[in-house]
Amino acid sequence: MPPKIHLYMTPGSVALASHITLAESGLPFSTTNLGAQRGFPAKHLPLNPKGRVPILDLDGNRITESPAIITTISLLVPEKKLLGTTVLEQARAHEWMVWLCATLHAQAFGGVFRPSRFVGAEEAVYDVVKAKARETVRECFEYIEGKLEGQTHAVGHVFTAVDVYLLVFYRWGNMLRFGMREHFPNYTRLVEEVVSRDAVKKTLEAEGLTPLND
Ligand SMILES: N[C@@H](CCC(=O)N[C@@H](CS)C(=O)NCC(=O)O)C(=O)O
Known part of the structure; x- marks a missing residue:
């Protein structure tokens, strides 16, 4: 069974890199726009106390920081070599x-x-x-x-x-x-x-x- 993946993002933010990487992975996922254009809304701090998007929810585990999220996605689909081969x-x-x-x-x-x-x-x-x-x-x-x-x-x-x-x-x-x-x-x-x-x-x-x- 594929993992359950949800991405918390805001359009045009750095979360775009994680969003596209998910699309490239071919894995099923869903997204929520947290509306962080002008600052991270305080009501969403429980999702990420650092107050930043993107946040990846992988089977109930929340992962933050774009490099970590992109690496996680890449590890889920090794055959796609999303971060290179050698x-x-x-x-x-x-x-x-x-x-x-x-x-x-x-x-x-x-x-x-x-x-x-x-x-x-x-x-x-x-x-x-x-x-x-x-x-x-x-x-x-x-x-x-x-x-x-x-x-x-x-x-x-x-x-x-x-x-x-x-x-x-x-x-x-x-x-x-x-x-x-x-x-x-x-x-x-x-x-x-x-x-x-x-x-x-x-x-x-x-x-x-x-x-x-x-
Ligand atoms: N180191 C984090 C930084 C994420 C980040 O700065 N995201 C911005 C959007 S581009 C954000 O959420 N800003 C909300 C704020 O500054 O309050 C990452 O690379 O994922």
Whole structure:
């Protein structure tokens, strides 16, 4: 019997990576939108005391943190090789995911979207924090662009869930007007291929999103 899987998410958030990975897995699952666009609703804190989406419920066990959720889904369908085939590819996939989660998401985008997490109520310096964070986002995009030079995908030469995780931040880059297509052609080529996949199209449609948010 397949596991009972439920994903708590919010459209367009980082939960999109877990949502698409579930769709790619072919496993049956259901979703609930927790409405965390402008902050995690306090009434849902019992689901995740850290106050974040995504949350994966697997047979009654709740799993948080995108890299852990994506790894869990990948382990449920080993034949799909959602995080690569060889030991080295899987190591690279985790290397990417940890960096995307801790540096690009939490540090860089965190500073742009939530400067209060860095300087508390010091509103007078929010713009300074945001400007520095935007610079860090750009540096991260440049790093990604360089890593994708001569590479069809983030890991090896085939699709992995890392490509989907990268799609989330490309869409945010367009939202923040980073000129993604103009400045990051390798990154653009990758995400254009990602959004042509059936599972990705289906998930974007289910979340009510345009593919690249441009
Ligand atoms: N480290 C977590 C971070 C998740 C996260 O920051 N989610 C955001 C949406 S993109 C959220 O729930 N924000 C609610 C809030 O900041 O109050 C992960 O990678 O899953």
